[in-house]
Amino acid sequence: MSERVDLWNNGNLVQDVFLGEIKVPVKVLRNDSFQAWYLLQPKENGNKSSKTDDLGSLRLNICYTEDCVLPSEYYTSLRNLLLKSSDVQPISASAAYILSEVCRDKYDAVLPLVRLLLHHHKLVPFVAAVAELDLKDTQEANTIFRGNSLATRCVDEMMKIVGKHYLKVTLKPVIDEICESPKPCEIDPIKLKEGDNVESNMDNLRYYVDKVFREIVQSSISCPTLMCDVFYSLRHLAAKRFPNDPHVQYSAVSSFVFLRFFAVAVVSPHTFHLRPHHPDAQTSRTLTLISKAIQTLGSWGSLTKSKLSSFKETFMCEFFKTFQEEKFTESVKKFLDDVSSTESKEPSGLSEPVHLKEGEMYKRAQGRTRIGKKNFKKRWFCLTSREFTYHKQQDKEPIFTIPIKNILAVEKLDENSFNKKNMFQVLHGEKPLYIQANNCVEASEWIEALCRVTRCNQKRLSFYHPSAFLNGSWLCCKATVESSVGCARCTADVPADTQIEIDGDRETERIYSLFTINRSKLQKLEEACGSIAVYQGPRKEPDDYSNFTIEDSVATFHTLKQIIDVVEKLNESHEKYQKKRSSSAKYGSEENPIVGKVS
Incomplete structure (x- = not known):
């Protein structure tokens, strides 16, 4: 395996010029003191450089790091401290905000922080809190959100991900x-x-x-x-x-x-x-x-x-x-x-219902308690920007209509519900509507279309039942009350390929590493809070902490103590875990892999 490195002249964004590329074997990066020169080569695909013989050479300084991610339970305290940040008053005294304050480059903090908050559905309230702080310092309406603050960088990163x-x-x-x-x-x-x-x-x-x-x-x-x-x-x-x-x-x-x-x-x-x-x-x-x-x-x-x-x-x-x-x-x-509305609206500039999708699928009769082929009827389905309907035949009057604003969730249905593949369910306040598509691609397309048109519905569900309610209980969680809250978190509120895989423990480990690297700044910020408390406000020459945002020295100091305590405990856990792994795990196993031997 190798990494490709492209070299461009980026002196002006408008006139980027490709200079050449190299491929570096990943295995050599594991060597602590590896040094070598590489000749730049022409691009293999795309636009070729005007020079194909002598493109010069490139000297790289590449750092290779490995994350040692502990089992999830080790990160509980730090994770909880970060996830409750949006509830801390003021927000500048929260663990997430302090992380951005002590990191020299805010981007180092923003990337794992946004991914962690996004994974645990805590990003929106945090962005709102830091944006409100940002607005306090904005004096002119025409300069709103134009800088590179924590708020703007969080939104930028969120938009790139989702x-x-x-x-x-x-x-x-x-x-x-x-x-x-x-x-x-x-x-x-x-x-x-x-x-x-x-x-x-x-x-x-x-x-x-x-x-x-x-x-x-x-x-x-x-x-x-x-x-x-x-x-x-x-x-x-x-x-x-x-x-x-x-x-x-x-x-x-x-x-x-x-x-x-x-x-x-x-x-x-x-x-x-x-x-x-x-x-x-x-x-x-x-x-x-x-x-x-x-x-x-x-x-x-x-x-x-x-x-x-x-x-x-x-x-x-x-x-x-x-x-x-x-x-x-x-x-x-x-x-x-x-x-920027919380109400379901139609596409821009359109006052009449917009036809979005239609096709023939199978619908299971609602309210039936038994499993049987007779319960599935072929119907013609039609989705517009206002309603979702099904008909006995195309161009016939609808048998059943669900207003788009009433749809609460659209999710796949487990095969074990009716022993049928390619099924999905539309939850709308009454009996769930169970539908079988003709193939998996068609099922995904319908789910995506329905999710898009209902994405702004105010009463969207957070949890649903992935299986059906049959013979007096939900097949998924065995709950006997049909109206009980779902046992699985809704996943289809965005199209399938916007779903991202986030390892919450890895992101928390990266944040722990950032706190560890910036331990001296944590101590400086702690000293600054103490100084403000003693002198009852910032001194005239606050050189040691002029770059820090400290609205409430007591609250900030309290959070800092929690951060330092959690980081110290994690340091001990890392040391113990590393010793245990090296002494008990077999060399070459997943817990104690061979380093630098695999290409």
């Missing part, structure tokens, strides 16, 4: 078109090549921008539930902070979904797995211009005449004069309303 599928279904088709059948779009007079027609290029750019913009503003139905929940919180916090500004509730959301999500994905599609390779220079330039346009279109109220004069590039100002139509602003407003 928004992959959203980007795929929204942008990938149009990004593929731009990259595979590129049209010249350069409109900067200085960068025009001989023979280029600026009017034709502007038309091409307008075509791409219109297409990307249209795909985005009509995509609200695909926006993951978690993103909608976060945007809802940010919107209302912003409106509370600036009550006299009617536009801030929109700019609070657009600063993330347009500026930090869609615009970034457009300019770097390879980073978000929308394209397999970095685009060539001309395509990269086209994507950059489109990204700039999307940022501007997504900024609330940015298309006014006064804003057009603020463009740094005159050619961009001329280009955007063609977008001075109220329909663009209204489309953005409608889209932002849709993705």
Whole structure:
């Protein structure tokens, strides 16, 4: 196994130049003092470098680390301390916030923290709490959520994790078109090549921008539930902070979904797995211009005449004069309303029910207590943006209708329920509707479609029964009360391929490692709290703790003591576990593997 390392000239984001690549065998990284020079090679796939003979050489400094993850019970105290962070008042005195304070690079802390909170369904309240703290220091509404604070980085990381599928279904088709059948779009007079027609290029750019913009503003139905929940919180916090500004509730959301999500994905599609390779220079330039346009279109109220004069590039100002139509602003407003609402809404710009999916499947008769083939009837199912219905035949009046707003969950059904494969259930307050699709692909498509259209329903269930209620009990948990709370956590609130595998223990171990590495800063922060308490407020020259956020020295000090105590206990556990493993585990086993011998 080997790792590929690409070398690019990234002096300017618009003009990234591929210089060469190397492949490094992973096994050599386990050697403590391995040193070697590698000749850069041409790219095997994608765009080839102009030089194919002598590409120079590359010196790498690579660090190889191994996480020693203990059994889950060892992390209970630290995990609980982190998970209750959103309940701590003030939030700056919480363990999660302190982690970001002591790490030199906030990104080191944000990645494992977001994944851990996401895994335990605690991310939304934490983001709301740190965003509220962020807003306290925001004096101007037009600068809301524009910096790299803990709040903005948490939202950025969350969007990267849960928004992959959203980007795929929204942008990938149009990004593929731009990259595979590129049209010249350069409109900067200085960068025009001989023979280029600026009017034709502007038309091409307008075509791409219109297409990307249209795909985005009509995509609200695909926006993951978690993103909608976060945007809802940010919107209302912003409106509370600036009550006299009617536009801030929109700019609070657009600063993330347009500026930090869609615009970034457009300019770097390879980073978000929308394209397999970095685009060539001309395509990269086209994507950059489109990204700039999307940022501007997504900024609330940015298309006014006064804003057009603020463009740094005159050619961009001329280009955007063609977008001075109220329909663009209204489309953005409608889209932002849709993705930051807790109520189920229809796709942007559509007032009539939208037909989403239909097909023939089998429905089990509701309320039947016995298992039998006669209980399954072939029916025609139809899903629109307003209701889910089934009919005896296509084009006939519906036999049964479920309003979309009444659907509480859509989940797979265990095969052992009726000894049938490819079944799923629609929970809607009455008897569960059990449906058998014709194959596994069809079942997944129906589940995904139903989950998307119900993603903003306020009364979504958190738990469900994966099996049926038959002969007086649930087959899954043996509960005898039909109305009992489900025994399994709902998993299908987002499309299947947005589900991510998170090892909560590994993420907690990484956070423990960060606290251990930054032990000296924990002590400095502890001393700062003591100093503030003694002097009844910050001293005039707080050099030792001027970079720390300490709103409540007593509460912060209390959390710090808990963190240090938990870290010390984990240190002892690591030492004991390592000694026990090395003395009792057989060399070459999973507990005591051979290091550096496997390629």
